[in-house]
Amino acid sequence: MPLxxxxxxxxxxxxxxxxxxxxxxxxxxxxxxxxxNQYRRWIEDPRVGGVxxxxxxxxxxxxxxxxxxxxxxxxxxxxxxxxxxxxVNRFRGAEEIVQAALGDGWNVRRNSIGEKPNHCxxxxxxxxxxxxxxRAGTFRDLIWASVSxxxxxGERPAIVITTRDGETISRADRHQQEKIAAHCGVDLKYLxxxxxxxxxxxxxLDSEV
Amino acid sequence: xSEDQFINVTPHPRILGVLGxxxxxxxxxxxxxxxxxxxxxxxxxxxxxxxxxxISLPAATSRRAxxxxxxxxNGRGMSLDAVTNAIxxxxxxxxxxxxxxxxxxxxxxxxARLGRRTTVRTSRxxxxxxxxxxxxxxxxxxxxxxxxxxxxxxKDHPGEHGTTVTISELKQEQHATLCRPQTQNVIREKLGDxxxxxxxxxxxxxxxxxxxxxxxxxxxxxxxxxxARQGVEIHAVQWIEKELSPKKACMACGYWSPLDAEACxxxxxxxxxxxxxxxxxxxxxxxxxxRTDYGLDFLRNGRKILQRDKRxxxxxxxxxxAEPELEYPIDSKTQMGRIVGEIHCDHVAPNYMKTAFEVExxxxxxVLREVRGSSPLRPKIAEKRxxxxxxxxxxxxxxxxxxxxxxxxxxxxGDGRNALxxxxxxxxxxxxxxxxxxxxxxxxxxxAYQHDHPAAADPQPESEEILPGFGANLLEPxxxxxADTPERDETDRAEVLPENLAAEETVDQRLQRYRAHATxxxxxxxxxxxxxxxxxxxxxxxVGGQRLATNDGRDAxxxxxxxxxxxxxxxxxxxHPLFREFGADIRDLALVEVAEFMRVRVNNVSLPLTEIVTxxxxxTSSPRLTPAAVAxxxxxxxxxxxxxxxxxxxxxxxxxxxxxxxxERADTERRFAVESGGGTSWNDALTTGEFIRYIPATAVxxxxxxxxxxxxxxxxxxxxxxxxxxxxxxxxxxxxxxxPLSDLALLDQHRPRLDTEELTRIRISCRLIAxxxxxxx
Numbered sequence: 001m002p003l004x005x006x007x008x009x010x011x012x013x014x015x016x017x018x019x020x021x022x023x024x025x026x027x028x029x030x031x032x033x034x035x036x037n038q039y040r041r042w043i044e045d046p047r048v049g050g051v052x053x054x055x056x057x058x059x060x061x062x063x064x065x066x067x068x069x070x071x072x073x074x075x076x077x078x079x080x081x082x083x084x085x086x087x088v089n090r091f092r093g094a095e096e097i098v099q100a101a102l103g104d105g106w107n108v109r110r111n112s113i114g115e116k117p118n119h120c121x122x123x124x125x126x127x128x129x130x131x132x133x134x135r136a137g138t139f140r141d142l143i144w145a146s147v148s149x150x151x152x153x154g155e156r157p158a159i160v161i162t163t164r165d166g167e168t169i170s171r172a173d174r175h176q177q178e179k180i181a182a183h184c185g186v187d188l189k190y191l192x193x194x195x196x197x198x199x200x201x202x203x204x205l206d207s208e209v
Numbered sequence: 210x211s212e213d214q215f216i217n218v219t220p221h222p223r224i225l226g227v228l229g230x231x232x233x234x235x236x237x238x239x240x241x242x243x244x245x246x247x248x249x250x251x252x253x254x255x256x257x258x259x260x261x262x263x264i265s266l267p268a269a270t271s272r273r274a275x276x277x278x279x280x281x282x283n284g285r286g287m288s289l290d291a292v293t294n295a296i297x298x299x300x301x302x303x304x305x306x307x308x309x310x311x312x313x314x315x316x317x318x319x320x321a322r323l324g325r326r327t328t329v330r331t332s333r334x335x336x337x338x339x340x341x342x343x344x345x346x347x348x349x350x351x352x353x354x355x356x357x358x359x360x361x362x363x364k365d366h367p368g369e370h371g372t373t374v375t376i377s378e379l380k381q382e383q384h385a386t387l388c389r390p391q392t393q394n395v396i397r398e399k400l401g402d403x404x405x406x407x408x409x410x411x412x413x414x415x416x417x418x419x420x421x422x423x424x425x426x427x428x429x430x431x432x433x434x435x436x437a438r439q440g441v442e443i444h445a446v447q448w449i450e451k452e453l454s455p456k457k458a459c460m461a462c463g464y465w466s467p468l469d470a471e472a473c474x475x476x477x478x479x480x481x482x483x484x485x486x487x488x489x490x491x492x493x494x495x496x497x498x499x500r501t502d503y504g505l506d507f508l509r510n511g512r513k514i515l516q517r518d519k520r521x522x523x524x525x526x527x528x529x530x531a532e533p534e535l536e537y538p539i540d541s542k543t544q545m546g547r548i549v550g551e552i553h554c555d556h557v558a559p560n561y562m563k564t565a566f567e568v569e570x571x572x573x574x575x576v577l578r579e580v581r582g583s584s585p586l587r588p589k590i591a592e593k594r595x596x597x598x599x600x601x602x603x604x605x606x607x608x609x610x611x612x613x614x615x616x617x618x619x620x621x622x623g624d625g626r627n628a629l630x631x632x633x634x635x636x637x638x639x640x641x642x643x644x645x646x647x648x649x650x651x652x653x654x655x656x657a658y659q660h661d662h663p664a665a666a667d668p669q670p671e672s673e674e675i676l677p678g679f680g681a682n683l684l685e686p687x688x689x690x691x692a693d694t695p696e697r698d699e700t701d702r703a704e705v706l707p708e709n710l711a712a713e714e715t716v717d718q719r720l721q722r723y724r725a726h727a728t729x730x731x732x733x734x735x736x737x738x739x740x741x742x743x744x745x746x747x748x749x750x751x752v753g754g755q756r757l758a759t760n761d762g763r764d765a766x767x768x769x770x771x772x773x774x775x776x777x778x779x780x781x782x783x784x785h786p787l788f789r790e791f792g793a794d795i796r797d798l799a800l801v802e803v804a805e806f807m808r809v810r811v812n813n814v815s816l817p818l819t820e821i822v823t824x825x826x827x828x829t830s831s832p833r834l835t836p837a838a839v840a841x842x843x844x845x846x847x848x849x850x851x852x853x854x855x856x857x858x859x860x861x862x863x864x865x866x867x868x869x870x871x872x873e874r875a876d877t878e879r880r881f882a883v884e885s886g887g888g889t890s891w892n893d894a895l896t897t898g899e900f901i902r903y904i905p906a907t908a909v910x911x912x913x914x915x916x917x918x919x920x921x922x923x924x925x926x927x928x929x930x931x932x933x934x935x936x937x938x939x940x941x942x943x944x945x946x947x948x949p950l951s952d953l954a955l956l957d958q959h960r961p962r963l964d965t966e967e968l969t970r971i972r973i974s975c976r977l978i979a980x981x982x983x984x985x986x
Contacts, residue, residue, distance in 0.1 A: 026414060029421035034643075041645055058773065100366060165261035165283045166416040171375070172275035192369055194283070195259070 006055055015086045016203035017047050018069045019076070023088040027073060029166055039066060077195070078118055085202045089195040091164075094131075098122040100191040101131045101158040117141045122158075133160035133191075136169045139177055146186045158187035165194065222350040229321035229346075229380070235387060236399035237562070238319035239264055239280065242374050243400065243415065244512060244563075245316065246282035247407055249372070251510065253285050260284070261414040266387050266396075268418075273384045278323055281373040286333040289359075292340055296329065296357065314561055321346060323387075325378040330362075334370040338363055393417065401425045406551065407511040427549055428637040429493040430620055430650050436609045443609030445620065446493040447602035449552065451579050453486040456556075463558040465572060484556060486572075488579045492550030492602055494610050494620065496640075496653045497633035503546035505580065507554060507566065514559045514566060517549070521577060521603060524585040526594075536586045540612050540852075545630070547613075548606055552580060586611075589897060590889070614849065615660040622656030624732030624830070625663020626976060627842070629656055632735065632830060656731040664730045664751035664781075666788035666795055716760060720770055723780045727752040730781070733796055737828050741816065742807040745777040749799055757782045767795075767802045779803055800825045834968050836960060842975050843953040849982060850909060850950075851902050853925040858912075859898035865912045866895065869904065877903045906954035910947055917943045923983045946981065949974030 181188035432446035464475035504517035582601030615623025
């Protein structure tokens with residue numbers, strides 16, 4: 001696909017612009033229809049589509065926006081992946097999750113952060129435990145990953161269900177999740193997180209397109 | 210005489226449940242709870258980085274036993290003292306100005322209406338516990354004590370903060386309705402409307418079931434747009450900012466006492482608080498007209514209390530003796546309006562349901578006065594009643610925009626013949642759905658401009674040289690070969706393309722060149738859908754001074770191009786001999802090309818082309834050539850002519866009146882009785898010349914013929930008259946005007962059987978008259 005050969009500087013400008021707009025739109029709170037509309041608008045936006053179409057067909061441009069920057073957007077907000085530096089705001093990262101899951105004294109083991117679902121290993125002295133986290137909608141994946149991990153290692157894993165401002169979990173859902181987790185032998189915690197301005201952010205006025 | 214004795218009137222706690230019988234709709238209940246959060250955000254100022262409220266409603270699949278409603282904010286949260294105070298205030302205080310952050314009566318009504326059990330959970334950043342207070346109406350009633358238990362729940366993370374209200378044990382009816390997607394959509398729209406200011410200007414985030422509620426933004430003309438009336442430029446947006454002297458608000462009854470008062474002048478209580486007071490906001494002109502969707506929003510603490518309120522459009526005399534008179538909209542039969550606005554008046558007390566302000570207060574009357582003044586908006590009526598001229602912001606907008614004539618003079622989109630009201634409203638839907646092309650008023654402005662400069666075949670040039678210096682050396686854009694030998698004489702249709710550029714021009718560049726030399730034909734624009742042929746979103750361009758070529762380089766008077774489905778662009782060469790010399794209709798031919806494109810697209814050329822054109826035509830806004838449609842057009846124009854005659858006639862209204870026959874006078878009076886708004890008496894109409902609006906069409910012609918100097922030369926018609934010295938020339942000028950006017954009059958008074966050619970002639974007469982009408986502001 002010709003779009004893969006985007007010059008690095010062009011690619012960087014596009015990522016900054018798309019993430020800037022996604023942040024302004026509160027991307028995570030848009031409906032699917034609104035997201036579809038936004039993909040179309042990006043194609044028509046001279047700052048995005050206008051640049052991309054110089055490097056390929058429209059359908060390739062659309063696929064690129066969807067599969068490259070926006071696929072990584074939620075992960076970038078978590079502080080995971082190669083696109084973290086383009087996210088305007090983000091969460092504090094895996095340390096906060098591990099603290100919430102296991103309490104003080106536990107730390108994230110170096111280079112242990114992975115995805116699908118978001119996870120890491122936490123260490124405390126000689127102990128090591130698997131911790132995974134995500135929104136309530138991903139609970140099924142989190143349970144599966146935890147149980148698979150426990151089946152292989154025998155260690156008791158921990159799940160952290162996260163919420164952010166603008167997001168709630170009903171008590172009924174919570175109660176059900178707690179029963180499932182207890183049944184599966186998995187620790188379950190809830191964490192409401194607040195976003196912070198991304199300390200690694202590279203977009204500033206000079207580099208905006 | 211015995212001592213005073215007392216009867217115990219402590220209510221039974223069962224009364225609490227009865228609160229829920231007060232008629233609050235779903236969105237109102239949720240708005241009451243949201244108000245508390247937004248009040249807290251406004252009090253917190255910068256302390257909350259991104260103020261957010263999330264509402265969650267039960268899903269369609271939920272069970273009532275476990276279903277609940279939550280309203281959660283990320284505000285600063287409350288201490289035990291504060292939450293005690295806040296909750297008890299709702300029960301024990303009748304505070305009219307509601308200290309911010311306190312739960313008022315609305316909280317109690319809303320929670321009681323939705324369910325039987327309410328939990329308030331709150332905590333501040335750094336506190337070790339959540340405070341969880343439970344208000345269980347059934348338990349309170351059973352215990353016969355007004356007490357709500359609370360408990361402290363350890364926090365997992367001391368950093369968490371905010372307040373969550375959860376309502377459970379939902380009432381059966383409420384649960385059944387609230388979990389419907391349709392109800393949730395209505396709530397979404399309502400909340401997006403009443404909180405539009407806070408969501409768009411303050412950046413508050415409000416979500417419902419995890420999806421952002423979008424503010425309903427005003428769709429108004431930009432403040433830089435102006436119209437001129439009597440030499441004064443009137444901007445389409447008027448700002449209002451009136452600082453009022455601070456006063457002391459009574460926390461008990463809501464009355465405003467002067468600064469030096471020690472106790473409330475109304476109720477005598479000493480609970481006074483000094484408050485700043487201000488009336489501010491804007492009024493402006495909406496980009497579309499609507500029967501109901503216009504009027505002013507009045508806000509308190511950022512929430513709309515009155516939406517699209519129309520009482521500012523009524524004039525009421527100070528004594529309130531006469532019925533209020535409607536002043537806007539009164540100039541059209543359709544009664545559609547477009548004046549809108551957003552007025553903030555935090556100091557005026559609303560009713561407890563927050564659906565109206567207390568209108569009998571001095572504060573509310575002052576707000577109305579600030580916006581609309583005290584005199585009638587109609588200058589002549591004010592003058593007649595010997596009231597001062599109204600110079601309020603609303604009177605200014607009224608002077609500039611009261612009428613709805615298409616064109617730039619009133620900022621109304623049109624297509625050269627008619628106003629495009631429907632289209633203007635459709636664009637507003639696009640604007641509100643976020644379509645970037647409709648965010649600014651450019652599309653509406655282009656259409657208003659186009660009305661004054663309608664797309665039509667270019668007239669024959671008087672000289673062969675349109676663009677001196679270009680012309681002879683033309684190139685075919687596609688193949689780069691010299692095309693300097695057109696078969697027909699086209700030297701006047703020069704192309705402004707340098708040779709080297711033309712050789713390399715891509716399709717995109719070529720189309721861009723056409724667009725650069727084109728004006729949009731807005732009346733053709735829009736979505737066309739045919740069952741067998743699918744949909745196109747059409748954009749039409751009237752191209753001037755450019756020869757059009759198809760993608761394979763063939764010349765054509767009309768070409769179409771689809772760059773991105775379903776958007777189809779049609780380009781029309783208005784100078785092409787097909788239009789200029791043979792008089793073909795540019796719109797019809799454009800639709801022929803569109804029809805051909807559509808049938809080729811689905812590879813079904815067996816569909817008759819002309820049948821497709823018919824179906825497309827039915828979807829355009831172009832008026833039909835039926836006696837009814839033409840009669841309507843001519844009637845509308847005649848009304849415009851009559852209205853424009855009022856001012857010139859007012860100097861000496863007796864002269865035209867004397868020209869009317871006895872029957873015509875009777876007719877006029879009858880029409881006046883039926884059609885006038887009731888604000889003017891018949892005698893007044895006679896003395897001000899207003900009666901002209903109601904005279905029969907034949908009389909219009911006679912009056913104009915009698916004194917052309919009164920109505921020509923820009924008074925009603927643009928045509929010059931007085932400058933001509935030759936009586937024969939003068940007679941000719943009048944004749945050229947009267948002749949089409951008589952066509953209009955014919956239809957106004959009779960419904961003759963007319964064939965297509967006669968109807969066409971009358972339609973052309975309409976266009977000629979419309980073209981000749983002077984700026985009648």
